[in-house]
Amino acid sequence: MLDGPALWPAQAHLPSVIGRQIVIERGEGSYVYTSDGRRLFDGTAGLWHANIGHSHPELAQAAHEQMLRLETYHTFNRFANDKALALAERLAGIAPIERAKVILNSGGSDAIDVACKLARRHWHREGRPSKTVILSREFAYHGLHAYGTSIAGLDFNREGYGSDSLVPETARISLNDAEQVADTIMRIGPDRIAAMVTEPVQGTGGVNPPAPGYLQALQRLCRTHDILLIVDEVITGFGRTGTMFASERYGLEPDLVTFAKGVTSGYVPLGGVLIHPRIWEPFYVDSPATPVFRHGSTYAGHATAAAVALRNLDILERDQLLSRVTELEAILDRELPALRDRNPAVSEVRSAGLLGAVTVAGHLSAERIADSLIDMGFISRPLRGNSLQISPPFITTNDELVSFVRAIDDAVGNAHQA
Missing domain, CATH: 3.40.640.10 (Type I PLP-dependent aspartate aminotransferase-like (Major domain))
Structure with a gap:
């Protein structure tokens, strides 16, 4: 661990992440690609920022x-x-x-x-x-x-x-x-x-x-x-x-x-x-x-x-991306309450615009669930209150957003049953 990469990770308990880092080497639209060949849906738009998606040629x-x-x-x-x-x-x-x-x-x-x-x-x-x-x-x-x-x-x-x-x-x-x-x-x-x-x-x-x-x-x-x-x-x-x-x-x-x-x-x-x-x-x-x-x-x-x-x-x-956010918000407004109602391990959901969070029961770990989502091909992020972040790029399709929410549902359900 002491001989690991020279880069000091941000906001990290270092013993918990050294040797487990996910190296992103390219992105395209709503997806990023890792150095070990995985394609991941970027459900957080990086740190809330990749609104128009990754690697846009015009920029x-x-x-x-x-x-x-x-x-x-x-x-x-x-x-x-x-x-x-x-x-x-x-x-x-x-x-x-x-x-x-x-x-x-x-x-x-x-x-x-x-x-x-x-x-x-x-x-x-x-x-x-x-x-x-x-x-x-x-x-x-x-x-x-x-x-x-x-x-x-x-x-x-x-x-x-x-x-x-x-x-x-x-x-x-x-x-x-x-x-x-x-x-x-x-x-x-x-x-x-x-x-x-x-x-x-x-x-x-x-x-x-x-x-x-x-x-x-x-x-x-x-x-x-x-x-x-x-x-x-x-x-x-x-x-x-x-x-x-x-x-x-x-x-x-x-x-x-x-x-x-x-x-x-x-x-x-x-x-x-x-x-x-x-x-x-x-x-x-x-x-x-x-x-x-x-x-x-x-x-x-x-x-x-x-x-x-x-x-x-x-x-x-x-590209009228603000109106696109309004369309995606309607999907979150439908999918998140349905997730809460059907999954007993979800204690609360919250959203506004294309910002959402799923709070999981106290006996579960949002951090571990975020790790399991990586294995399923989706990036979320643990937030305060044992919550999982939802904030994909504005160019996300309806099906991608639904798949992301349902992947969270599956990951939380699997953790609850383990």
Whole structure:
């Protein structure tokens, strides 16, 4: 084991995975192929990102053409590149925020860091520097940079660093109880709270759709108490719930939206933040006293990544993949309750858009069931709460989705009978 591969696997208990790793060497559409010759249906779209499927030639062409023209140029100070400018305009045009400005970076964890810093910077500029606390929901996942680690609602992601939170001014709120959230706000004090971060549909926390009216209640609490609403659409953005952003599905008007994954379907690393005018306008005032928001990284606004994102958005629109998600959602809405009703080892099913989860009984192991699904030719993933993930590419056929759900049914049934 100590002489194994040099690559340190992510999010892994290393003794449990070394020697058991599945090496993916190519992909095509909704399938990936392993180095030992297996063909696997990608029921998770990688890490929720391969929306248009794997190895799409048009995205490869977009990257190739852009690299021959200009691989990238930074966007610091007076400099920009044409593709970053074009992508920002495109994103502003489809954002759930009118007249949005766009900060580009390299992924979802970057975006969360920028959004939380910008929230604090906003209130400091407003003359209210005591507003520093960032609220996040129980079971939330917001990446693993310092801020994402600190606002995690999954306790195991915050453990082992010598304190409850790497960034101290954070606190958790209830998963779905708005009254408890109101109590938490009053206990901490609204004058100390800068922002509230929420996924519209929690992903890694177990695919938890919001209780009816809950997100709208959070929005009202934010407006009442001058708390910025940050909506984390890293998973749900770009069609995963049947609308371009889940904020539209749930009637939200966020101050900040973080995005990544689906903006390029994972073909290149890219993420960012969409910003409401009330946040960005004071930084644009023509005055020597106008403050600077210190953000930016080498690859922020990467020209090749932006070119790939633009082509990816073209494909989503041309191939009507958002309406395809709505069609597949109807299949999940039919198949998952039927699975729960016929399989005594399934305790709960949840879904929203093309996001689903199957929770298995406590005497079973979702991790072991996911392993058995690999042997059956399907990739799922164990999530919090002893649940199995369902989030295939948008190009999945009806029959493939039904076969995937029924494979989960068989795998759970076999484990129950063993």
